[in-house]
Amino acid sequence: MGHTFPGAAAPFGMVQLSPETNQQEMFVDGQYNRDTYKYCSGYQYSDNTIFGFSHTHFSGTGHSDLGDFLIMPTTGVLNLEPGVADETASGYHSTFSHKNEYAEPGYYSVLLNESKIKAELTASERVGFHSYTFSKSDTAHIILDLMSNIYNYDDKNVWTFVRVENDSLVTGYRQTSGWARTRTVYFAMQFSKAFSKYGHKKYDKVDYNGFYRRFNETENFPEMAGKNIRAYFDFDVEENEKVKIKFALSSVSTEGALKNLDAEIPHWDFNKVKKQTQEKWNRELSKIEIVSQSPEDKVIFYTALYHTMLSPIIYEDVDGNYRGLDQNIHQSDGFINYTIFSLWDTFRALHPLFNLIQPGRNVDMIKSMLAHHDQSVHNMLPIWSHYSNENWCMIGYHSVSVIADAIAKGNTNFDINHALDACKNTSTNIYFDGLDYYMCIDFIPEDVSSNSVSKTLEFSYDDWCISRIANGAKKYDVLTEYEKRSQNFVNLFNESSGFMQPKLSTGSWKPNFDPLNTHGQGFIEGNAWTYSLFVPHEIDKMIEMMGGKNQFSERLDSLFTMQLDDKYIAHNEDITRDGIIGNYVHGNEPGHHIPYLYNWTGHDWKTQERVRMIMETMYGNKADGLCGNDDAGQMSAWYVFSALGFYPVCPGSGKYAIGSPLVKNATVNLENGKSFQIKTKNQSQENVYISKIILNGKELKRNYILHSEIVRGGEIIFNMTNKPI
């Protein structure tokens, strides 16, 4: 359930060309019959069928969408039905075996068992490149299934428009209303070889085009339109002949897709594209060079690092045009526009990681967020946005954390005053998630807006971020205002229980409180045990409130060791046994900072022990190597930081809490041309504790390191030992 995909993508590329391993009949007896959650990224390793290769996939999300433009090569009698996975001849899908499947960054290949077609995929940023090696056949087909979707509810397809421009070029678009409510993706599809014949079948219930009666629209008629269309293109192929397809995407127009196609891949050399994309991956992945304790650790590390660079994705044409949130076409001015902002997840460690190894891209992402704000009819920064849509998923307004963290780290090549205005607008929207109450009575009542404790805590932290941005902008009245708001977390702390708890609008605590239950207790995707610890900007104060350092350290011990009853895990897609240690949930985000909190109790060794244990048990070099959704790279970013020995507990602070490095040595190659060396002494699987830290030749007498110390370049040496210090 990591929800990653094995297909081909360039770093941060708009195209994620990857197989769909199942596509059951959408409706059985009038009921929707597909496990949407399971197929968030289209691929499940346990499946043995492939239904085709589509061009857009989320990486690691817990909600689904995309899956655009499924292509499937077949031979024999044309069958436009996908069919049912269990029945081999029921449709165009094929069985496959993992032994015939191969994936590396920017490349994927598989042998389709029935047709013996070898499928190979690579991609540039905006263009997917398919190569299908056929056996000799005079009935070879390339199916373009425009009905196939991820999040495939009935009627997700809003409209489809296809033009067969000539005997080897097809353009068009598809408009969907799925998780993104109003979404259009344009394409240009270029074949390496002229098709001999083409056609389509329309599955619409109503067809208005009476005047098309004079044509046989279904065969060799070059304009297709409707809600539900499957097209095919026929070829004669020789033994081992490759039919190649370049498939470009655009959010703007088919004209834009054609520009992208011509600019990025103006030739038919599949291996050249593969090589170029892999060079890009090597450049990105070598931003951190490690020497690991074991070969397996190295694979896990670089797999994680790879997963941090699959989204946000570039979301503009080669000429800088993109579709904005207002559905108008905009031109990015001095930046590259990005989309897919899963911010409740990624503010924690992914964007901080970008500030370290992708500062240029992170600034562009911030500029993309500001453009989103400027185009937003709500005057808000993104909450969870993708493809010119705000889907409002999860809580908080964590764009502000991304901005604050960039400022704290000197990554400020954007208009800070503009950013501060956007943050203020976002945090004062009176119809968003109980903010009206929050601003009026300093907390959100549960009877007004559910998950009120989670919201109040996250707003408090976000408001602290805004105060930091105000500080950067030298707007001290705003700073004061938001520092005050940042203290709102105290209003939901119940001294008598020791937990953050939901209040009602009357001001009294909501009765029947269960601190282990994740449902109905004022929290979202977490319980009071976990969520009460989310005060990253006031950790000392939180610890004081909760009884002081010793009591807090014991509280963390309890969290990691208590037995959690099954009833608290059932009905939680995002919380499964795989990702749980006691009552700590590593498989989901709200607790990701918790293992590092021992650092504030004087028991740093417990953090060191715990993070090493989590790295060893919650990440693996297997199909189920993640203990929960990768969540657009957040789970992987946690690993990357932790493996290097430090973690951004409070994004916006410019500080990293020191954990325990898993690597032997590492070099962080910075964009400023400098490098930061991470070295260990006496590193081993048992030596998880740190006895001494030397930063640039001087002992570091604290348990955190500053971002500014890293980007100055230099080296840090961790002396490791097998005994807690």
Added chain:
Amino acid sequence: MGHTFPGAAAPFGMVQLSPETNQQEMFVDGQYNRDTYKYCSGYQYSDNTIFGFSHTHFSGTGHSDLGDFLIMPTTGVLNLEPGVADETASGYHSTFSHKNEYAEPGYYSVLLNESKIKAELTASERVGFHSYTFSKSDTAHIILDLMSNIYNYDDKNVWTFVRVENDSLVTGYRQTSGWARTRTVYFAMQFSKAFSKYGHKKYDKVDYNGFYRRFNETENFPEMAGKNIRAYFDFDVEENEKVKIKFALSSVSTEGALKNLDAEIPHWDFNKVKKQTQEKWNRELSKIEIVSQSPEDKVIFYTALYHTMLSPIIYEDVDGNYRGLDQNIHQSDGFINYTIFSLWDTFRALHPLFNLIQPGRNVDMIKSMLAHHDQSVHNMLPIWSHYSNENWCMIGYHSVSVIADAIAKGNTNFDINHALDACKNTSTNIYFDGLDYYMCIDFIPEDVSSNSVSKTLEFSYDDWCISRIANGAKKYDVLTEYEKRSQNFVNLFNESSGFMQPKLSTGSWKPNFDPLNTHGQGFIEGNAWTYSLFVPHEIDKMIEMMGGKNQFSERLDSLFTMQLDDKYIAHNEDITRDGIIGNYVHGNEPGHHIPYLYNWTGHDWKTQERVRMIMETMYGNKADGLCGNDDAGQMSAWYVFSALGFYPVCPGSGKYAIGSPLVKNATVNLENGKSFQIKTKNQSQENVYISKIILNGKELKRNYILHSEIVRGGEIIFNMTNKPI
């Protein structure tokens, strides 16, 4: 059934702001229940209800679409249901009385009985301007019904997107699949006064946006999207307070609509817009100044002239951007882009009229057709196109006639070689309407493509037009080729019956021929009696084939005087008793040239008598003043020419056949600054015959006049008499 509308429009404007007089429940017992044909233009004089005012209407078509963005002002309890016409309180509609209704070019007003709201409408080219005068109310509403449509089949709405930008500005778009299969219209709606509250109701069967659950989307939430939406905006109003709305359209984007709004109406002065638009109308209508025999004739003449300037419509934003046939955004380069080309109708007299009084616009229309061709995946000129779509209505490829006529008349400010290429591409498309057979065996077999005789005859004429264009381009091989094709009409003439008749692909005549039946006999919207006479480019040859001048003259007499059995009229929407004289159908197009054919038989007086009789009986100054659909201005253009005394029997020839002027005198004010005077002597209702014609002081000894003679300026004097000459 003229299918004109009484609302406000600027000459050739994109906005036609006009009332919808009925909008019954779309479905009764699961069955579609609206008379689409009857409501082609949204308005029927016999109705006494108004459902609102929408912004787009065809003028005079026999098929329907459009009806975008219906606005209705109401007071009292909000009711978003349109309701049923017969039940007063069943919905937001209102009764009205014709005595409280007033219409003139560019202005329409009506009193809504129930609410006592006075509605006034005017329009610039791209912006509709509403003014609603209320009685005092604290429950005044402006309803924006985005579900209301003309051609209102279930599911015509594909998608709707609305943003409430601030308390008085709303933007959005609606995408429909009606007659135009893939159509989007964008809008910007500016209120003169801030609304106090707004909201919408969504009528979709499925709503995907689970994540919107945290909002009450239905009230004061500024983004609305779905297939079926009705929005409302609430106001408090004082007695006699006017709430005004400027409503701009664009085919490009909401940004484009806003540009149009700001450029065309940057103020709130309703009367100023009305005045400016009426000045434009006066400028256009005074291109022909007449002195009529009776005041009523004058009204009829200028009503007809008005109807010739409602379409084609300007179809680009003020900055020249427009959505092309390929759905990409294009910039018009050196021309204004037009749409709504009902060419099977309008090639006959409307475009020839444009060559006379709107030569500049006609060239832009030709450039628009060429752009259509360049954007067409079929490489074809428009057949019947509107709003970035080809709807393939009716037959022939009469764009070529429009081009040939412009060339013949020296109106050649376009690339003739490009035009010739476009004509060749259009006329050689092998999947269009039997053209493959036509090119191979010189006629279209009825068993291959129905209406084969009509198609063969019209293709023959069109091919003659292409030969004329080739002549203009000095491409003499093409000229020869198409002159040969232009003779194909002979292949379907059956000497034994004297009629054009359908052949089968075997080469034999299709059996059971009925020359009076309009169905199944090889013709479309006409029978063999009428359609056999469609050889406008080879009239002498046709007459020879049909037995010579005398026999042909008698044949025409029979046509005009025979009794047509009711069975031949039933089931013909476009052919009704109102428009029939004997077996001649003036209410539909295929015969419009026929009254003038006597001129080729030596019996010119019969033409003179007949056209005067048609003008007197088939046109009137009443709600039912047209004898059939105005057909985008063709019916009216016939009248305008005929009233002046001449008619373009063969567009592309540069000649006008002389009929009998109805006017006393007329001045045609030409764009070249010259004017052409039409004068009569002894003109009266009885004196329908011409005894002598003096052109610029010299007797004209022929029964036609050349376009070149008119545009040189000067005067023609018709001496009238009551006796046939």
